[in-house]
Amino acid sequence: MPTLTKLYDLKEAGEHNTRDDCWVVVDGKVYDVSSYLDEHPGGDDVLLRATGKDATDEFNDAGHSKDAIQLMEEFCIGELDPSDTPEEESSSDKKADLTKKFRDMTLQYWAIPVGILGISVIACLFFMRRK
Numbered sequence: 209m210p211t212l213t214k215l216y217d218l219k220e221a222g223e224h225n226t227r228d229d230c231w232v233v234v235d236g237k238v239y240d241v242s243s244y245l246d247e248h249p250g251g252d253d254v255l256l257r258a259t260g261k262d263a264t265d266e267f268n269d270a271g272h273s274k275d276a277i278q279l280m281e282e283f284c285i286g287e288l289d290p291s292d293t294p295e296e297e298s299s300s301d302k303k304a305d306l307t308k309k310f311r312d313m314t315l316q317y318w319a320i321p322v323g324i325l326g327i328s329v330i331a332c333l334f335f336m337r338r339k
């Protein structure tokens with residue numbers, strides 16, 4: 209059965225970042241906490257600071273009770289659009305990235321010893337000629 213959940217992207221949710229209109233995103237869900245700002249035991253400032261980003265970590269770090277988690281459902285207005293999340297790097301991109309890293313590393317680890325060896329050989333030849 210199709211769901212009637214409203215989908216938002218993070219940018220859109222982040223535009224609601226004032227005292228009168230404040231949305232937060234926790235665990236992929238979007239909450240309109242405008243009417244709860246003054247009642248929030250953790251303060252209105254934390255909620256206002258949590259706008260415009262995924263506030264799941266901050267929410268979990270505050271150690272919310274089961275009651276708080278139940279209460280927040282009252283403010284849920286929708287979910288984050290899953291198609292809005294940054295795309296996974298394709299495997300060919302990853303391969304190209306690895307090859308580049310390997311090439312850089314090879315250059316980094318070989319260029320110095322080869323340079324020193326080259327200078328030593330030139331110095332050796334120079335002194336041998338002088339004798």
Ligand code: HEM
Nearest residue numbers: 232239249250254258263266267270272273276279280283
């Ligand atoms: C709809 C969303 C939210 C609801 C309903 C809610 C509710 C509550 C409640 C009821 C408490 C009291 C303690 C408890 O019972 O757990 C609380 C405390 C707190 N909340 Fe929230 N909260 C919400 C979102 C957030 C977010 C997004 C953050 C952080 C960005 C946050 C940070 C805090 C902090 C720091 C405390 C104080 C913890 C303490 O005193 O130790 N809350 N919240």
